[in-house]
Each structure stands twice: as structure tokens, then as C-alpha cells.
Amino acid sequence: MKNFKMPIKSNLKSRISTINNAFAISIIPYVPPQEEVLEEYYNELKIEPKQCGYCLTKGAKTVDHIFPVVKDGLPFGYLTDINNLIPCCKDCNSKKGGKLFKDWYKSKENIKRLKELKLNETTINERYNIISDYIKKHEKQYDFEKIIGKEKWDEFVRRKNKMTELLEDNQKFCDELNEIIWNYIIGSNAN
Numbered sequence: 379m380k381n382f383k384m385p386i387k388s389n390l391k392s393r394i395s396t397i398n399n400a401f402a403i404s405i406i407p408y409v410p411p412q413e414e415v416l417e418e419y420y421n422e423l424k425i426e427p428k429q430c431g432y433c434l435t436k437g438a439k440t441v442d443h444i445f446p447v448v449k450d451g452l453p454f455g456y457l458t459d460i461n462n463l464i465p466c467c468k469d470c471n472s473k474k475g476g477k478l479f480k481d482w483y484k485s486k487e488n489i490k491r492l493k494e495l496k497l498n499e500t501t502i503n504e505r506y507n508i509i510s511d512y513i514k515k516h517e518k519q520y521d522f523e524k525i526i527g528k529e530k531w532d533e534f535v536r537r538k539n540k541m542t543e544l545l546e547d548n549q550k551f552c553d554e555l556n557e558i559i560w561n562y563i564i565g566s567n568a569n
């Protein structure tokens with residue numbers, strides 16, 4: 379359909395991963411940085427405020443978690459804090475996705491992409507080393523299961539899975555109703 383844009387068809391099932399993510403994110407501490415640490419932070423990463431830490435584009439609109447806070451649907455043990463955040467352009471953010479920095483940054487596709495953005499080999503290696511050093515110095519992964527105890531952790535997982543099942547089950551029921559309504563409409567238009 380070239381000349382007409384339909385609205386996005388939203389349903390419960392398409393929300394499952396969003397809700398799963400929100401479930402995980404809800405238990406993860408969110409810590410805005412103290413003003414005093416920012417100068418050192420930008421010095422260490424050798425970027426200006428709002429400059430993408432990965433490709434050096436200025437006016438970066440997003441912030442990336444260096445280590446993803448959610449992995450395989452569960453909290454990964456990293457926080458939303460300055461030790462784990464880097465200003466990031468939209469393109470780098472979506473290309474990195476849930477990958478680990480060390481697996482992603484010097485991958486073939488990413489090097490190709492960075493070169494298209496006019497970063498040369500030396501700059502790419504420099505960026506890689508600067509961010510790797512930052513990670514070495516600041517990385518901190520917590521064992522949330524240990525902190526909250528196995529019983530509460532298991533309950534967390536159980537509740538999350540139950541939410542998914544509930545959404546799937548309700549989706550099935552709604553699909554049934556949708557079909558009845560659609561059949562009615564086709565039938566009444568046939569008369």
C-alpha cells in the first residue's frame with residue numbers, strides 16, 4: 379500500500395518483551411550522577427557532553443548502558459549509573475543493542491560502519507582502548523539473586539513468567555473475539 383499509511387496494529391502479545399524488560403528494570407537501582415564527578419567522567423572517556431562515546435558524533439541523543447542491564451529477560455547485575463553509562467547516538471545505540479562492548483565494537487560490521495563515519499583505524503583503536511580502560515576501572519556487576527535471597531528471586535522469576543502467560547492467554551481470548559466480530563462484519567456486508 380503506497381498511498382495510505384495504516385496505524386500500527388497493537389496487541390498484548392507485542393507488549394510481552396516490553397513488559398518483561400520493565401519487570402527486570404523495576405528492580406535495578408537508577409542513580410543520577412553527582413555534578414562533581416562529571417568533569418572527570420568526560421576526561422576519562424575523552425568526549426564532550428552529548429558526544430557519542432562510540433563514534434564521536436556530536437549532539438548524541440541517547441545514553442547507552444555499557445553493559446546491558448537486562449540479559450535473557452533477567453536483570454544482569456549492572457546498574458543504571460555513571461559507571462555503566464555513555465552518551466550515544468541513536469545509530470550506535472540501536473546497532474549495539476544488547477551486545478557486550480568487547481564483542482561489538484571491533485566486529486567486522488561495526489568497523490566498516492565506523493569507517494563510513496570517517497573514523498580511521500587509529501581513532502577506532504583509541505576509542506576501543508579508552509572505553510575498555512573505563513570498563514576495567516568502573517565495572518561492577520552485582521549478584522541480585524544473592525542480595526535479595528533465592529526465595530524472593532525465584533518469586534520474582536515466577537511472577538514475571540506468570541505475567542507473560544497471562545498476556546498470552548488474554549491475547550488468545552481477544553483473538554477469538556476479534557474473529558467473531560470480523561466474521562459478523564463480513565457476514566453483514568454480504569447481505
Ligand SMILES: [Zn+2]
Nearest residue numbers: 430433467470
Ligand atoms: Zn555513535
